[in-house]
Amino acid sequence: MKTSDFYYDLPEEFIAQSPLANRTYSRLMVLDKKTGEIEHKHFYDIVDYLNEGDCIVINDTKVLPARLFGEKKETKAVIELLLLKRVGDMKWETLVKPGKKAKLGTEIVFKEGLLEGTIVEVLETGNRIIEFKYEGIFEEILDQLGEMPLPPYIHEKLEDKDRYQTVYASHPGSAAAPTAGLHFNKEIFDKLEAKGVQVAKLTLHVGLGTFRPVKAEYITDHKMHSEYYDISEETANLINNTRKNGKKIISVGTTSTRTLESVADENGLVKASNGWTDIFIYPGYKFKLIDGLITNFHLPESTLIMLVSTLAGKENTMNAYKKAVEEKYRFFSFGDAMLIK
Template sequence: MQTKEFYFDLPAELIAQNPSEKRGEDRLLLMDRASGEYKDLTIRDFPSLLEEGSVLVVNNSKVRKARTYAHTKGGGEVEFLFLEENEDFSWKCMCNKNKKQKEGKKYTFFDSNNNLITSAVLTKKNDDGSVILSFENPLDEEFFSLVGHVPLPPYIKREDTFSDETRYQTVYSKNIGSVASPTAGLHFTKEILDEIKNRGIEIAEVTLHVGPGTFLPVRSENIEDHHMHYEKYTIDAKTAELLNKAKAEGRKIVAVGTTSVRTLESAADREGHIEAGSRKTNIFITPGYKFKFVDSLFTNFHTPESTLLMLVSAFSSKEKILNAYNHAIKEKYHFFSYGDAMFIR
């Protein structure tokens, strides 16, 4: 299957540059997974669409202020996106101006008051385009709070603001480690979650730390040639027991976001039994994939030719999803991280 088959024309004005004025007031497109029929609703309608006894699975990963700006000896500025820490306390990062960066080059990091915080040396350039930065001392979260920025995706054409520190996090985020938000969860307020619980629906939390693979484009002509980045996920024993019991009883498993889908489908064995633990996954779900655990999907509208659009297409069909997307464009839904949502059941 070719990547270009997942292209659609999206007017730039429909790419949400800011969140809605109030969390939980976005639009919702309800779609039948089998028939492809759809209906225009709002997020406030979502709790009433869930069957009693269902389990809503959310990703509680918290976004790190992982985008930083470093200075070079010559006075230049380089942007680094911190991906993950290595065992020797060095960090794997992505950077702009990658070709100009050389092994042995030194960088300094300052806070907003121009106070020197720390320095680093580029010790390795990896084949995947990432680099390794080695620091004088191990970094802690205070470093990111002092020098970091909210890692808004590149299609948001503005600098991050103070409001992004809360609006680009889900209300249930707790385990820090993502470089992009599991954005489907941004729609939920504590009040909406309480309403869901009051309808007899359990909420299960898993953790998948979102890596750069969620926004990197598919550059291969054929989707089979694309390789996903690895991401770390965790499902504790209590949550695995809850999920397996619900599945055995025939209750619906509703995944909030593609990250929750990738977590559940990675953790499920061939018999559809969830295994607890912490592991890494590079699962790439495309049309033809047979879902082992997830029954319904709450998700945002995704970018053309993206791995996320391919996953959503696998959950229904490419034709049905693109048809629903064309309707959303016609009705001027907002797309991507700060945009509106779909519920596919």
């Protein structure tokens, strides 16, 4: 199967540049994976499609304000850093611009010494390992210095940092938001609770690989990035009991989906665990656990649209995306949502 099989034409004006004032007012396309039938709703209608005893699974990772601007200690030249993942107590793997100025041993100063860093390793990928020095709590310093690492297709400045966080974000570590969750607010959760719908939390720290295009001609030649996950005993029990009771498990986002499918055994049972996953879900894969998916509209030829196509069927998915363009839906991170039921 070729990467080009997952291409669709998207006018640039349909790429949402900012979030809606009310999270739940996004449009919601409901796609029946068996029949291909499509309904056009709003996200606040999501409660109507979930029943008592069903379980939605959310990713409670929190996006770090991981874009930092500093200067070389020696020359005062401006250096831009993007924190990718923690690799040690004070060490982070980073993306550095301009790379030519970021040689081994380079010292970088941020905000008059509030934070300092030294490049201690240059990786084969071109990324740099930086060892930081600071006083206090690193996350608090990041809140002062850092900017949200918005996707490259968003060109407008984000006025409110919290709008690139889910309302339930609690475990810092992501370089990108699990965007399907951006549509939820407290009112939606209150309505779900009143209806008897259960909520299970897991953590998967989203890496920037989520935005990387698939460059291989054939999708089987693509190498997935690796991301850290954590599933608690409480979450595992809740998911297993939902399945035992014959109720549905609805994953919120591709990150939750990849985590669940990584840890589920061949009987669809989940155990508490943590570790790294590089699972790549594309047509031909048989889902072990999830029954449905709440997701956004994804980039053409991306691993995310391939995952959606695996659950809903490629023909149904590509037809749904065509309809979304015709109906002028808003696309990508700050865009509208889709429920695959």
